[in-house]
Each structure stands twice: as C-alpha cells, then as structure tokens.
Amino acid sequence: MCTVAHLIVRRMRGRPRDSHHNARLTGITYVVSGNQDAIAVSVVAHYADEISHLFPKLIRRAERLRVVPTQEKVPPEVRRYLEEASKCYIYGRFIACIIVCRSAIEFAIRERLLSRGQERALSAMKNQRSDSLWSLIDLARDVFPRVLKPTLDDADEIRRAARDAVHISEPKPETCKDMFIKTRGVIGELYSSPEKSGL
Numbered sequence: 001m002c003t004v005a006h007l008i009v010r011r012m013r014g015r016p017r018d019s020h021h022n023a024r025l026t027g028i029t030y031v032v033s034g035n036q037d038a039i040a041v042s043v044v045a046h047y048a049d050e051i052s053h054l055f056p057k058l059i060r061r062a063e064r065l066r067v068v069p070t071q072e073k074v075p076p077e078v079r080r081y082l083e084e085a086s087k088c089y090i091y092g093r094f095i096a097c098i099i100v101c102r103s104a105i106e107f108a109i110r111e112r113l114l115s116r117g118q119e120r121a122l123s124a125m126k127n128q129r130s131d132s133l134w135s136l137i138d139l140a141r142d143v144f145p146r147v148l149k150p151t152l153d154d155a156d157e158i159r160r161a162a163r164d165a166v167h168i169s170e171p172k173p174e175t176c177k178d179m180f181i182k183t184r185g186v187i188g189e190l191y192s193s194p195e196k197s198g199l
Helices: 004-012 021-031 036-064 076-090 094-115 119-127 133-143 146-167 173-190
Strands: none
Touching (some): 076 173, 119 133, 133 146, 146 173
C-alpha cells in the first residue's frame, strides 16, 4: 500500500540538499497537514537528512578525543558534566558545549576547594550569595599552589567565554573548540598527582 507518507519520503530521497530544502519540508508539512502520519514521516526524513550531512564531522570530532589523563578519581558530578560537554562538542553544539564546560569547571574547583579544607569559606560565600565561579577561582588563587596559576587562568578564560556566549553574542565555533580543549586540560590538572598539582 502506498500512503501519502511513503510518497513524501520517496520525493525527498535522492534530492540534493539545497537552500530550498527547509522550504520544501515546510510546504510538504502544510500540504499533508490533515495526515499526522505523513507529518511525522516528513519530520523524521528531515532530521535523517540533516544527520547524514553532520555524520562525517561528528566522526572526525569523536576521533580526536582522547581520555583525559587523571591520577585521582574525578567526582561523578564533574565527570557527568565533562561527558555532556564532550557530547555537545562531538555533535557540533558548540554554544551548549562552552556553557557545560563552565559548569564542569565550577564543580571541579568547588570540590578541590573542599578537599583543601575550605568548607567554611565556601559556606560564607554561599550565605553572601557570592559563590559564583569568579569567586571560586579567586579563592582558589589564594588556596591552591602557585603551580596551578596557569590552570586557574584557563578556568577564568572559560568562565568569561561562557558568560559572553550567554549574555553578549554567539561565539565562533573555534572559540568553543578551544574552550572545550582547555576545559579538559583544567580537569586533568586539577585531578593530576598531588606531587604535580600540589592538591
């Protein structure tokens, strides 16, 4: 049996993707608006087409990733956010990636401050509503060994890039990629051997 949905899929197959692709999809959706199955199939076909064009880039980005070398166990919260940032990076969702990178850094620095006995300072910051990432980095500069200064500078650069992505304008994909790579470096440094990091 040949339904309207099958005809839509057949008409979309084999067509080169061009600037009118979305207009065709919209037009098809309106033409068959009385048939919910046809609409569902046309939406699926649209996203399948989109993914087929993204797939080679997705594979290239995934191939470049390596495991972040750490010598201490990374807490589950930090690991989860870094995994999410990795997925955003692989799928080319660069704005989301940079924002999640910022969160991974915040969780990591807070946890490292707690491991250095800074519960009271963190509690005071929270009570004063000044427990932003900027404040955490500032406290870490006073508490962490000097060898981590470049790491904290990178953390602050990631913080500023994420802030700008949220409040000012969309960052360039290259900026997001750089911040993602720096985030992996910051996490790696914060959870490296105590001899290396001093933590």
